[in-house]
Amino acid sequence: MAANSSASAAGAGGGAAAAGLKTYFKTPEGRYKLQYEKTHSAAVLHYNHGGKTVSQLTVAYLKEKPAGQGSTPSTPSSSSGMRSAAARLLGTGNGNRTLSFVGGNGVNRAVSGSSRIGGGLGTSVGIGSSQAVANYDGKGTYIIFNAADTLFISDLNSQDKDPIKSIHFSNSNPLCHAFDPEAKEGHDLIIGMGSGDVYSMSLRQQLQDPGRKPVAAQHYNKGDKDGTSTGSRCTSVAWVPEREGIFVVSHSDGNLYVYDKCKDGNNECTFPAIKDPAQLMISHAKSSKSNPIARWHICQGSINAISFSPDGAYLATVGRDGYLRVFDFSKEQLIFGGKSYYGALLCCTWSSDGKYLLTGGEDDLVQVWSIDDRKIVAWGEGHNSWVSGVAFDSYWSPPNSDGTGENAVYRFGSVGQDTQLLLWDLAMDEIAVPLRHPSSGSPTFSSGSPSAHWDNACPPTGVLQPSPRMRDVPKLSPLVAHRVHVDPLSGLVFTNESILTICREGLIKIWVRPSQSENNQQLNSSELVLGNPVSKDRVITSSNKATGSSFKQSSSVIFT
Amino acid sequence: MGAASSRLEKALGEQFPEGERYFGLENFGNTCYCNSVLQALYFCVPFREQLLEYYANNKSTGDVEDNMLTCLADLFSQISNQKKKTGVIAPKRFIQRLKKQNEIFRSYMHQDAHEFLNFLLNELVDILEKESKIVTEPCENSSLKKNSNSPVNGQLNGNKKEPVPTLVHKCFQGILTNETRCLRCETVTDRDETFFDLSLDIEQNSSITSCLKNFSSTETLNAEDKFFCDKCCSLQEAQKRMKIKKPPNILVIHLKRFKYIEQLGRYKKLSYRVVFPLELKLINTVDNSDLEYSLFAVLVHVGSGPNHGHYISLVKSHDHWLFFDDENVEMTDESMVQTFFGSAQEFSGNTDNGYILFYESLAEKS
Numbered sequence: 060m061a062a063n064s065s066a067s068a069a070g071a072g073g074g075a076a077a078a079g080l081k082t083y084f085k086t087p088e089g090r091y092k093l094q095y096e097k098t099h100s101a102a103v104l105h106y107n108h109g110g111k112t113v114s115q116l117t118v119a120y121l122k123e124k125p126a127g128q129g130s131t132p133s134t135p136s137s138s139s140g141m142r143s144a145a146a147r148l149l150g151t152g153n154g155n156r157t158l159s160f161v162g163g164n165g166v167n168r169a170v171s172g173s174s175r176i177g178g179g180l181g182t183s184v185g186i187g188s189s190q191a192v193a194n195y196d197g198k199g200t201y202i203i204f205n206a207a208d209t210l211f212i213s214d215l216n217s218q219d220k221d222p223i224k225s226i227h228f229s230n231s232n233p234l235c236h237a238f239d240p241e242a243k244e245g246h247d248l249i250i251g252m253g254s255g256d257v258y259s260m261s262l263r264q265q266l267q268d269p270g271r272k273p274v275a276a277q278h279y280n281k282g283d284k285d286g287t288s289t290g291s292r293c294t295s296v297a298w299v300p301e302r303e304g305i306f307v308v309s310h311s312d313g314n315l316y317v318y319d320k321c322k323d324g325n326n327e328c329t330f331p332a333i334k335d336p337a338q339l340m341i342s343h344a345k346s347s348k349s350n351p352i353a354r355w356h357i358c359q360g361s362i363n364a365i366s367f368s369p370d371g372a373y374l375a376t377v378g379r380d381g382y383l384r385v386f387d388f389s390k391e392q393l394i395f396g397g398k399s400y401y402g403a404l405l406c407c408t409w410s411s412d413g414k415y416l417l418t419g420g421e422d423d424l425v426q427v428w429s430i431d432d433r434k435i436v437a438w439g440e441g442h443n444s445w446v447s448g449v450a451f452d453s454y455w456s457p458p459n460s461d462g463t464g465e466n467a468v469y470r471f472g473s474v475g476q477d478t479q480l481l482l483w484d485l486a487m488d489e490i491a492v493p494l495r496h497p498s499s500g501s502p503t504f505s506s507g508s509p510s511a512h513w514d515n516a517c518p519p520t521g522v523l524q525p526s527p528r529m530r531d532v533p534k535l536s537p538l539v540a541h542r543v544h545v546d547p548l549s550g551l552v553f554t555n556e557s558i559l560t561i562c563r564e565g566l567i568k569i570w571v572r573p574s575q576s577e578n579n580q581q582l583n584s585s586e587l588v589l590g591n592p593v594s595k596d597r598v599i600t601s602s603n604k605a606t607g608s609s610f611k612q613s614s615s616v617i618f619t
Numbered sequence: 620m621g622a623a624s625s626r627l628e629k630a631l632g633e634q635f636p637e638g639e640r641y642f643g644l645e646n647f648g649n650t651c652y653c654n655s656v657l658q659a660l661y662f663c664v665p666f667r668e669q670l671l672e673y674y675a676n677n678k679s680t681g682d683v684e685d686n687m688l689t690c691l692a693d694l695f696s697q698i699s700n701q702k703k704k705t706g707v708i709a710p711k712r713f714i715q716r717l718k719k720q721n722e723i724f725r726s727y728m729h730q731d732a733h734e735f736l737n738f739l740l741n742e743l744v745d746i747l748e749k750e751s752k753i754v755t756e757p758c759e760n761s762s763l764k765k766n767s768n769s770p771v772n773g774q775l776n777g778n779k780k781e782p783v784p785t786l787v788h789k790c791f792q793g794i795l796t797n798e799t800r801c802l803r804c805e806t807v808t809d810r811d812e813t814f815f816d817l818s819l820d821i822e823q824n825s826s827i828t829s830c831l832k833n834f835s836s837t838e839t840l841n842a843e844d845k846f847f848c849d850k851c852c853s854l855q856e857a858q859k860r861m862k863i864k865k866p867p868n869i870l871v872i873h874l875k876r877f878k879y880i881e882q883l884g885r886y887k888k889l890s891y892r893v894v895f896p897l898e899l900k901l902i903n904t905v906d907n908s909d910l911e912y913s914l915f916a917v918l919v920h921v922g923s924g925p926n927h928g929h930y931i932s933l934v935k936s937h938d939h940w941l942f943f944d945d946e947n948v949e950m951t952d953e954s955m956v957q958t959f960f961g962s963a964q965e966f967s968g969n970t971d972n973g974y975i976l977f978y979e980s981l982a983e984k985s
Binding site: 381401422442478528529530546 | 822824825826829892894897898900902907909911963
């Protein structure tokens with residue numbers, strides 16, 4: 060039912076242009092509104108590269124002040140324009156960031172529909188206020204995203220649509236990136252390339268530099284001697300939580316490499332040949348100087364995404380072969396795994412308590428896995444195409460959050476190639492008992508053989524489970540399904556204030572969370588789409604987790 | 620051509636599959652619709668093997684008149700018996716026979732590959748059934764014409780005896796069941812229909828899974844379109860849905876990319892982005908069979924309109940993906956498939972779109 064109605068909703072909008080997209084969507088707790096958009100200057104990129112790369116999104120919380128002030132010499136007009144715009148916002152934001160961004164330059168329109176279209180970068184930015192000091196405090200929240208051969212950095216708290224910094228790579232396209240907010244020293248940003256190369260750098264240093272080249276970047280290469288660089292592009296990068304300076308890179312040839320940022324990146328290293336590409340094989344570098352320090356051959360075909368549990372103990376991988384695998388990272392041991400319904404898995408993520416995993420893939424499903432039970436506990440049905448991004452909303456708290464008992468409720472989101480953002484509530488007490496589908500008209504009920512998948516106890520360590528049968532897995536329906544972009548989506552991130560969505564072409568939309576006071580106002584005003592009064596924005600941005608307490612429990616599905 | 624062929628051989632090197640032949644097909648003026656379908660069928664291994672077996676068994680009789688079946692079997696045997704591993708073949712006899720047989724395909728106009736596939740499979744069935752009748756039950760009088768597509772028009776079982784399944788049936792035939800529930804008396808009427816392929820309506824930025832869901836979604840028959848309920852003996856409002864009762868061994872999915880637009884008064888090509896996975900399960904079966912399929916061929920229509928353009932095919936053989944463009948054959952890899960999903964926005968210029976998908980059942984294999 061849910062699937063059908065959402066399908067028709069998407070179909071109706073399918074032919075329409077961007078104009079058909081709404082700038083808000085309703086949830087039981089209130090309206091999420093499009094606050095602004097971020098993108099790169101698309102005109103330059105599209106024609107050169109034919110959209111071969113898919114844009115990914117990283118949110119970077121930069122904490123401390125940099126060691127040195129980045130005073131900069133005069134620069135070409137375009138980049139100085141970008142810089143001054145950023146500096147202006149940052150400068151005024153020192154005292155109270157949230158206030159500065161609503162009132163900082165007198166622009167109150169929260170929706171970016173009025174932005175220049177295809178205008179030159181920097182030409183119209185900040186001309187009136189470019190007297191701002193170029194002190195790159197660097198503190199704040201940044202969004203990092205890739206498109207074609209460039210990595211872009213935008214200030215999340217500025218309404219400026221254009222990035223404040225672009226880093227151009229001449230040899231290959233950046234495809235994936237990760238930021239380490241806990242990095243005590245040295246590099247905190249890693250970037251995986253289409254060529255299989257990896258770079259690490261300091262985000263702050265990049266922000267301080269006016270140029271278009273990466274600054275003080277360290278280069279790493281896994282050093283395939285056979286030169287088969289094709290088929291080994293980077294697919295995902297991640298810092299290992301609680302392990303200062305250690306990061307891993309997954310590749311399209313089924314390998315994952317472990318690096319140490321404190322070691323030289325270009326040491327010769329060799330790993331033994333892979334005899335059976337379908338078998339797990341973990342090898343350590345012989346030389347202590349070697350970087351990468353280890354290679355994990357995980358599966359046949361590409362590893363599409365990786366994710367560490369918040370404590371860094373477990374590593375999850377998903378791949379072309381349709382399997383989720385969960386490893387004990389320090390013991391280098393497969394704990395459990397399981398397969399999609401069919402097709403490749405494309406994305407995975409952990410809940411903040413490390414108890415649940417989400418995966419999404421080519422079967423249009425969002426799978427919820429329980430770590431304790433080592434199996435799938437639910438399938439989310441609602442996307443009309445492949446699921447390309449999943450994330451738990453760790454800032455959300457359930458309506459009656461007394462935090463007692465088993466009634467844990469998780470909020471999560473998913474985005475897909477159907478251009479939709481879906482939000483889901485996962486109430487564990489509701490799906491603990493597997494549903495035996497009384498499927499209409501199906502005679503298979505008489506078979507009476509209970510499903511092995513469900514009735515077995517927790518499977519032994521190291522076992523990969525086959526696809527479960529359709530009727531054996533409890534189904535979830537989305538709380539909300541909203542078409543957020545014109546192009547297929549590639550990722551989403553939850554922040555304290557908003558939900559960020561990004562499409563494959565590199566357009567980012569920022570959906571601000573409903574606030575309590577707004578909720579009350581919304582009860583009276585039925586339509587409010589564009590232009591939020593300043594006061595409202597203040598409320599939004601100063602709200603915190605407590606906002607969640609206004610949520611109402613609702614099992615109905617809202618399609619916007 | 621020669622260079623390209625040797626390049627393919629070089630690319631495959633020692634991995635060149637034992638006994639396999641990769642031959643391009645010459646184009647006789649807009650016969651790419653035909654070539655692309657022939658390649659997909661040739662690499663539909665169970666079909667090829669049965670056809671070659673048929674050819675071997677019937678060769679001796681020699682005096683039989685040429686027909687589509689003998690021409691196709693002859694072509695397949697020609698390819699498989701080539702001394703060289705790669706090269707180009709002119710499917711001359713087959714094309715001549717095709718043009719003789721059906722005037723639609725006689726002109727040099729651009730033709731629809733799906734129409735051709737339909738015509739060919741039905742023609743093969745006719746010939747095979749006639750032959751089997753001559754052999755087994757010479758006095759059966761029913762004239763048989765299978766409806767392959769558009770199951771709406773045909774109702775086959777009930778009034779006819781089940782014919783001997785031909786090799787075409789064994790490979791491609793599936794059964795759909797049409798459940799209609801009268802909203803007055805609640806009686807459910809089941810009507811089975813056979814199919815050789817599923818024609819699916821498509822939507823922008825959707826998946827094949829979603830198209831299949833829509834195909835089987837519940838439809839209400841009312842107003843002008845009421846249902847004649849046998850029990851109520853009158854036209855009644857009813858709910859109808861189509862499910863797959865027997866999944867075929869080879870699942871052929873046709874994406875309805877050519878749509879008649881009333882305002883324009885002509886057909887228009889829909890370049891919608893419709894993603895299809897390399898493995899697929901049918902979510903709309905009657906018994907939730909969970910049967911898994913694997914993609915082995917994609918027919919691609921190249922071009923912006925329905926009346927012109929080009930057809931190419933991507934084919935998987937022995938775990939390698941190959942690209943067939945008339946006489947050219949090249950090696951490629953599975954990620955190439957993704958470039959034929961379509962365009963996410965209407966005018967973004969990607970007009971090379973997957974048009975017919977061929978999936979094989981994995982149950983059959985193991």
